[in-house]
Amino acid sequence: MTLGLMAGLLFTPLAWAVLTLLVDFRKGRVVTWLGMAVQMLVSLGLWAVVASDGGFLYLLGGWQAPLGIELRVDGLAVTFVLLTAVVAAACGWHASIYLDPDKAWHRYFWPLFWFLWAGLNAVWLGGDLFNLYVGLELISLAAVGLVALGGQADALRAAIRYLMAALLGSLAYLLGVALIYGQFGTLSLAGVTALLNSAEVPAGLSFALVLMLLGLALKTALFPMHGWLPPAHGIAKSPVSALLSALVVKASFYIAARLWLDLGGHLGSYALAQLIGALGGIAVIWGSWLAFRQVKLKQVVAYSSVAQIGYLFLLFPLTWGVSDAISLQAQQGITLQVISHALAKAAMFLSAGNLIMSVGSNRVDALAGVSRFLPFSLFSFGLAGVSLMGLPPTGGFAAKWLLLQASLASGQWWWLGVLLAGGLLSAAYVFRVYQASFIDDTDIDHFFHPSRSLEVIPMILALLSLGLGLMAEPVLSVMSLPFEAGRGQ
């Protein structure tokens, strides 16, 4: 059972990537629907298995560590696998209607989409530094390709910029990995942690951690390295923007977080933790402010991602040198933030895409009157916005609540200001869009009405991010399940 699930999870995306490469857009669409159903079932099954029996360490093909591929199938990993399945399926479904099948280059959407999915799963489950790197590269290349799919010169320029940033990030990460490997002779995260626990930490090895974190932060678009994100996410086709903001940036953050939680205790320092946290804090404020200032709707949403990503980096100060209980609270808060942002941001990009499609312009002030004639997409947009603002009862609120508690309990009260001000600023940019849509200067319905499915998909995602707040407790209890070595073979 488990074997089948794991095989399905890892190989369907790759198989489908190759399959869809061979056919045109319309056929690729049909093939993809089938694949998405399979992936959804497999992800759900794996999640259920871990939820009921606990996590396990999975050795691909039964090979032991240095040679084989080691997968950590714990609660957190399967939660993200499931999240990926939900968001990717929603974006894929949306794209299958949204993208124009008559543009020749759109057929490449499907293989890229499936490579991206494969890379994401590899990162969530990856247990050693090199395989994480491979997963990360797969994601970056697929993502750059998807951005370039926009077709115009602007899209290509943004894609090239994105590619440069991604390559630079990978380089820094790989350098750090090399340093670690040189010291310990192993790439397994668990192995490195064990060695660190048993031996004296050599001086200078912190540099390796800093390098890896730097590379990953660049890929996650942490302030001040966020410059590449808004053009790329803003110009891509809406389903692509949704995938990028919801999932892709989370992959590099996920690796950074795993590194920090496993190695940070030995190789990190208070100053480093606070510095990273401070950059995150500035990202929240600065990103929200820029989002508020944007003229184009999708740029608002893209800068909002810069801000929301900032919150994630509060993980570093809130888990360093604090009690296990506080650290757990912070980890839970950040995980909820990752999930709720993924759902809400995907919903927001997809509904923004619908809105742009209906008014025929990507400017915020073009939305006047939409509230009367197209309330549904606007409502999804607003509902997702509520989660981004961190207002109850959304997942964003549950995350903020846990982070507030962790900041208070650890005595790092300065993060309170970031959390509260960030919420208010995000309210400012969300309501700016709303306000534009409420202006009632037209009595004529001159809007294009997108198909029902296009409108329903973001609504589902927005409702999920809302429901996450109410269901936070059960979701959190699964994601904190650890893996046990020796099961699942």
Added chain:
Amino acid sequence: MTLSTLMPVFALLTSLLASVVIFALPERGYRLRTVINLAAAGLKIVLVGVMIWGVAQGREYEFAFNMVPSAEFVLRADALSMLFAGLSALLWLLTTIYAVGYLEDSPNRSRFFGFFSLCVASTMGIALAGNLFTFFLFYEMLTLSTYPLVVHRGTPKALRAGRNYLVYTLTGGAVLLLAIAWLHGLVGDLRFQEGGHFAGVDPSLHGPLTIIFVLLITGLGVKAALVPLHGWLPQAMVAPAPVSALLHAVAVVKAGAFGIIRVVFEVYGLEAAEAMGLLTGLALVAAFTIIYGSTRALYQIDLKRRLAFSTISQVAYIVLGLCLFGPLGVTGGLVHLVHQGIMKITLFFCAGNYAETLGVHRIDELDGAGKRMPGTSVAFTLGAFGMIGAPPLAGFITKWTMGSGALAVGMDWVVAVLVLSSLLNAAYFLPIVHRLWFAEQHQAWPHERRWGRLETSAWLLWPPLITAVLMVLAGILANVPFSPLSWVELIVAREAAL
């Protein structure tokens, strides 16, 4: 899951589901929408009625589950929550009837009624919340669901008012969240409990608890429109009349006041709050707000704006009553929660009727309106006299109880505030009443509409008449069981018993 566990959930769901269904209905589904609205409102009254009956018998209705680790979602029906839930269930029905008439033939009704129901669901949640965490949930939901109502007309003025409203309330919400999270970190998850939690608390906690109290009151004071946090309220008058009525009588302003009641009574506890010296400051703020609101009301020439400033003043009575920390004063404050609601909604209904039927917005245009619209004008006059505190109307009961309460605990200056405020009330309400009945009409109505035999549409006429009657009954029958006053006495007895 027994029925008694689920009763509060059902009470919440009636309006929540109504809202979802209404959003889904097409704009033209006028009849069906009206039916759903009225059915949901009626059902809610029945559910709340059953719970009121049960609570009076000493039964408990509670629904709870863990939302995030260490923080619970609690819905609970106790005596205090039923005071607020009863008020909002009753006034929701009347306001719905009124709104159906008021918005006849105007655009965006589906959106309006959807958010309208959502707003009432939030109010119900605020009433039934069993701890501060849950309270905050619905408090913020209320902010979000009222915004579309305030900007409903979509004019630049409405949008500006809406933006201002959000700046005030969301900032207030952030302050409140900080206070609640801090309190939670300090002492854990506290359910509302009769008598409060902090009697005999460790003196080393007095410092942080005092700061938290100030933050809580600041956060709640924004919605309760305590001076100087009241700036949004007069501007929000651009909203359609039923929204203003709801905002002032049950929803937003009362949510703030109700939150302050919960904090003082059932989180801190009256005695502990008094022992920590927290109430004197609050009493001064409330007293200042009462006088300030009344004075500003005197200078308004727009009818709705005058009523808005009057609300600022009247809601502070509730807060002032709490600070009298004797059973009588507290009774006076609590009962005003209901009395002010009924009186103010009457006045706003009437103001809406003048605007819709005659096109009259300014007070000096009201000359002779009593002859043209006798029913509305009688209701308005009763409301005005009630606000002034003339016996035997509801407002009199409030002022009398509060005054005796103040004397009983030796806070004589409060009586002076009450007298001064009543004089001011008279000074800004009596000229209106005079214009209605005794001045001659000297110009044509700015924009008159006719509805057959009645002075105005029946949908618009009946709600203010009904609330006016309720207001008279609340005064005359104050000592009958289940009157607002008797119910408040029950609450106060239960609070004191612990």
